[in-house]
């Protein structure tokens with residue numbers, strides 16, 4: 164990746180992270196070779212499609228890398244990966260790391276609007292999709308990308324390929340590949356975002372590898388860990404806490420197609436799952452399901468809840484219902500994450516969202532003038548450290564606002580720090596909706612809605628919701644005939660917007676409340692509509 168595309172850590176920081184042994188200086192491709200040598204036959208991945216040992220995974224990654232190389236994919240190429248929870252996703256990730264091609268990790272729920280943007284913005288040469296997932300034929304979308312994105316040359320399909328190449332057929336005898344620089348970006352994650360277009364988060368081999376190791380330590384993972392992933396594996400949280408942390412520890416990663424108790428509980432019983440992560444809405448479903456299930460959940464040691472704030476009342480129900488330890492966690496694709504530790508007392512685990520995983524994480528809590536607030540008071544969280552990025556991919560103007568001059572990432576989250584260092588989430592200053600852990604940038608949705616002929620002006624806000632935390636409300640000043648919610652939803656679907664971003668509610672208004680500075684007061688809108 165070229166030097167102007169991303170922001171490396173300043174040399175004095177990089178040197179410290181290396182000297183303290185946090186940055187291992189080992190590219191991911193090599194890590195898997197090392198793990199396979201050490202652990203060979205131990206089970207690495209269990210998924211609906213495969214059951215692979217570490218040696219199997221290593222072999223498949225090698226052969227897949229060689230097959231992609233034969234197809235013409237080279238180091239430095241960008242590719243967009245949009246795959247659900249399949250073993251092939253894991254093999255592909257390591258194959259791309261070995262090749263040095265940079266995956267942009269898209270969510271299965273993304274549609275034309277998002278995928279087209281990722282492909283065009285990164286000048287991607289290949290797209291990896293499932294055949295049909297949750298009723299959506301990704302091959303049709305892929306055909307559009309191939310026809311409409313000038314850089315796009317290949318489509319690979321997990322499952323029935325139609326007129327494209329089946330991912331399973333990408334297979335060749337391993338070829339020697341040039342060594343990778345561990346200090347360089349290995350993949351691009353998606354930011355939860357606050358801007359009109361999603362921002363891409365370049366994570367290096369060194370920093371991402373370290374975050375996986377630090378999470379494994381924070382969660383007390385070892386070779387007996389069997390971690391179940393029910394959320395999309397493509398999400399940064401599941402990738403770090405699930406895939407990377409489990410592999411670090413030498414455990415087994417189990418991929419499930421859904422978090423539905425009917426699907427997940429038999430897998431827990433069958434695979435003797437010890438750990439899993441979920442958002443609060445799923446925790447509620449699971450707690451309710453324990454009242455009727457016959458599945459044996461006794462192997463569970465710990466469930467981790469995060470992505471959006473866990474209500475303390477719901478938190479109290481987790482341990483008695485699921486019969487295992489509750490751990491809360493927070494994190495962001497930009498890096499910083501925190502988890503409760505085994506030694507944390509129960510009140511801390513009920514009321515805070517976690518403790519940063521690295522001793523070299525630097526946290527500041529500041530007021531609107533960037534001054535540190537007194538200890539224990541709430542303010543915006545700024546973060547810097549060995550796995551928190553210093554800038555988004557190709558976004559110099561946005562970077563100037565999103566990072567302080569001394570390299571702290573402005574998280575947009577309002578938090579309070581306990582004397583123990585644990586972080587308590589209190590709200591946010593960023594214009595983003597957190598719908599059950601799915602993040603929606605209000606501005607992105609507003610831009611789409613402004614294109615509707617019956618919308619003169621729009622403000623998108625999150626309204627409180629018992630289960631999801633927030634629901635999406637579009638406040639619209641109409642133009643001509645009043646639009647109905649269904650009209651707007653159909654319009655957004657037609658524009659190829661991901662389903663999780665579709666508004667739940669429409670409020671028609673004649674004007675918006677304004678702040679003293681004449682901006683739309685979303686705070687007042689939320690207060691009025693809640």
Ligand code: AMP
Nearest residue numbers: 355469470471472492493494495496588
């Ligand atoms: P993402 O990059 O999509 O993982 O989104 C990161 C954002 O999710 C954070 O900046 C927070 O706003 C929010 N978040 C993550 N975990 C939690 C949590 N446990 N409680 C409250 N908010 C959270």
